[in-house]
Amino acid sequence: MSLYKRGNTWWVRFTAPNGQQVRRSAKTTNRRQAQEFLDCLKSDYWRVAQMGDKPKRKWQDAVERWLEEKKDVKATYINDVRILRWLHDYLFDKNLDEIVRDDVDQIIKAKLAEGVKNATVNRLLEVIRAILKKAQTDWEWIDKATHVPMLPEPKRRVRWLTHEEADRLLEELPDHLAEMVRFTLATGLREANVTQLQWSQVDMNRSCAWIHPDQSKSRKAIPVPLNADALALLKRQEHRQQEKPSDFVFMFRGKPIKKANTRAWRDALVRADIDDFRWHDLRHTWASWHIQQGTPLYVLQELGGWAGPEMVQRYAHLSASHLKVYADQLAQSKAISTNLAQSTISGDLETVECAKKSA
Structure with a gap:
């Protein structure tokens, strides 16, 4: 039987021309509407088999393929999963070629209603845009993806410290955080790359360290040249761990440091009279100091492990x-x-x- 009920809802079941067994909910309690749904579905499958039309693909099909392809290569994979869960109620059962601008506008309106900023909405829209583009160009599931606009975002200045401000902050920090700040200012590494740095990633004889591809935001290995400040700091850490060696470079009370942005960090900022400053701004400070000392942008890009020149361009105005x-x-x-x-x-x-x- 092509039509049958599960509870009060009608379902359809049939064999497509290519032998595929199709079973799907008609999402209605009305038998006539269920019959129309079945007839349209059979027609779609027939056109695919006999006329060469592309098969109808749903948003959820694209999500599953996207997550499978990006699982081991995208640094923001966990954030993408969170976003896609939120989108589930809006796009789950939609065919990709039926997603139109009105759907996107509804999503924007719903997300903004949560009180978030335009930047947060844009991160969500970027995921939608990327999946639809993949479906069009790489997977060839649809002929044309709908336009996904981006909301305007205020251009914030790059926040960085002067050398005097950095010295002031270092004086207020507990020793374990001060050492991590010094290392960040010497290398420009991100917070996670500093807290998770292991001795196996350091070669002081060659004055270098390295970040593995799976630890990098760009998913590319990053070479880290160690200047005199960084080497002196590492030697201090090595000396402190003589009695109780650890795999990790930075420790606190015998345990690896999981997070640097702690209350001790925030309290030190207050005492140092430094406002509007995050741990990640230490990386901005490192890059800004480089530019002011004449480091070319293309060299800074490689040192910082940025995938493209766009991010580095933010610092160009600091040197003429x-x-x-x-x-x-x-x-x-x-x-x-x-x-x-x-x-x-x-x-x-x-x-x-x-x-x-x-x-």
Whole structure:
């Protein structure tokens, strides 16, 4: 029987032209509507088999394939899972080619109603956009994905510390956190890469360390050159662990440090009179200091393990040394030099005339 009931809901069951057994809920208690659903479904499968149409794929099919492909390669995988769970009620049973702008607008409105910022909504929209793009270009499940807009986000300035502010903060921090801050300012590593750093990732003889691909946000290995400050710090850590060696570089009371952004960190910021500053801003500080010392952007990108130049570009405005040669060329212009000379002469003559009148 093609139509049957489960409780009060009608279900459909049939064999598609390719031999596939199809069983699906019609999501209705009305038999006539269930029959219409069955007829449309059979027609879709027939067109796929006989006319070469693409089979109808649902959002949930795309989600399952996306999660399978990204499981071991995407650093934000856990966040994606959380987002997709939230989207379940809005897109779960929709065909991919039936997802339209109205659906996206409804999702935006619902998420904003939770009181979140545009940036949070955009992270959700980026996941929708990425899955639909995959379905169109890579999997060839749909001919064209609907447009997914991004909400405007305020452009925040890069928060970084001056050397004087950094010294002030270090004086207020407990020793174990101060050492981690010094290491971050010397290497630019992210919080998790510092707290999880193991001695097996350090070679002090070659003055280098490394972050494994599965520990990196970009999922690429990051070489970490160790300057004199970083090496001196590591030697101190090594000396402290002589009696009780550990696999981890940074320890507190005999245990690995799981999180650096603690109450001790926040209290030290207050005592140091430093506002609006997060642990991750230490990485911004490291990058800003590099740029101010003349490190080229492409070198900074490699040092920081960024996948593309866009993130590094945020620091470009902190140094204009690479532009000075072009500014100097304008200063050598004859027209400008002549005008400046004439202005100087005119100014000198006016000064002389004023002096004569005064006399």
